[in-house]
Amino acid sequence: MGNPSGSEHGRPDPGLSAIMSERHQLINLAYRLLGSVTEAEDVVQETCTRWYAMSAQQREAVESPGGWLTTVASRICLDLLGSARARRERYVGEWVPEPLPAGTEWISGRWGGGTALDPADRVTLDESIDMAFLVVLDLMTPAERVAFILHDVFRYSFAEVAAIVGRSPAACRQLASSARRRIRASQSAKAPAARHADTVRAFKQAWEAKDIDALVGLLAPDATATGDGGGLVTAALRPVEGAEQIARFFADRMAAVPGVTLAQSTVNGRPGLVAQVDGVPVSVLAFDIEGDLVKRIWAVLNPDKLRPWRAG
Numbered sequence: 687m688g689n690p691s692g693s694e695h696g697r698p699d700p701g702l703s704a705i706m707s708e709r710h711q712l713i714n715l716a717y718r719l720l721g722s723v724t725e726a727e728d729v730v731q732e733t734c735t736r737w738y739a740m741s742a743q744q745r746e747a748v749e750s751p752g753g754w755l756t757t758v759a760s761r762i763c764l765d766l767l768g769s770a771r772a773r774r775e776r777y778v779g780e781w782v783p784e785p786l787p788a789g790t791e792w793i794s795g796r797w798g799g800g801t802a803l804d805p806a807d808r809v810t811l812d813e814s815i816d817m818a819f820l821v822v823l824d825l826m827t828p829a830e831r832v833a834f835i836l837h838d839v840f841r842y843s844f845a846e847v848a849a850i851v852g853r854s855p856a857a858c859r860q861l862a863s864s865a866r867r868r869i870r871a872s873q874s875a876k877a878p879a880a881r882h883a884d885t886v887r888a889f890k891q892a893w894e895a896k897d898i899d900a901l902v903g904l905l906a907p908d909a910t911a912t913g914d915g916g917g918l919v920t921a922a923l924r925p926v927e928g929a930e931q932i933a934r935f936f937a938d939r940m941a942a943v944p945g946v947t948l949a950q951s952t953v954n955g956r957p958g959l960v961a962q963v964d965g966v967p968v969s970v971l972a973f974d975i976e977g978d979l980v981k982r983i984w985a986v987l988n989p990d991k992l993r994p995w996r997a998g
Contacts, residue, residue, distance in 0.1 A: 717784075736758055781824075782912060785984075787951065822872045826868060830864055833865065834861070875976055899933075909927075909932055909979075909982065911982070925960075942962075969992075970995055971983055972991050
């Protein structure tokens with residue numbers, strides 16, 4: 687590996703400033719592609735390692751260090767997504783994207799090449815960390831996901847996307863279009879943030895009181911609740927379906943875990959809940975709300991996915 691101080695034989699390394707300025711943004715990209723903060727950080731570390739594995743002359747020959755870093759990080763993510771299906775088959779129970787606490791997301795301006803987007807095709811950075819959005823992304827093929835995120839979220843041209851994924855610009859356009867249709871088909875009429883927060887607060891109060899009737903009244907009849915324990919802690923291995931079944935499940939869980947406390951918190955940019963025992967987060971819940979009713983709940987209990995929540 688080259689000199690990590692950013693110079694070799696007295697010459698400044700043009701990649702060091704790119705690494706320092708792009709690191710947060712590369713994590714943003716990798717998180718959306720992989721649904722995991724931990725894996726995103728690993729991808730950025732591997733990208734930096736590959737940069738310094740080149741000779742000083744090779745690094746100096748790179749016309750755009752930032753573009754090189756983005757290309758390499760995207761390709762690493764593409765490879766990881768290709769193996770994700772096999773890894774998921776070995777995963778115990780349901781897999782849910784790793785939840786983000788407030789303050790771990792770095793939202794800034796455009797980075798990479800320029801392109802004009804139809805406003806209808808644009809997805810903002812904050813929208814693209816919504817848990818419901820990430821769950822739909824996980825259903826896409828790796829190429830669809832990469833093409834869509836790079837173009838619709840980070841605004842890369844299809845020519846730039848093609849150079850990264852190794853397909854033609856026309857093929858990348860089709861991939862992004864297919865991904866866009868999946869997103870639109872899954873979108874619900876989301877409640878405004880204030881109403882979303884009010885519903886989450888009411889759910890918290892009903893859950894604390896183990897009030898099954900109140901919980902049922904806050905849940906859509908066809909609601910689903912998905913838990914992710916990763917085989918490390920107890921969690922339902924399959925989604926719980928139906929308002930009454932979910933209400934009873936949550937009431938039973940509250941009764942079964944003495945000393946648990948609930949706190950409202952921002953989860954992936956939307957109001958959610960954090961369950962704690964002795965001040966330590968043991969579960970993070972994200973909600974998808976239509977009108978005033980909870981449509982979907984994602985509860986992440988896997989301690990490996992709660993690392994950012996416990997670090998604070």
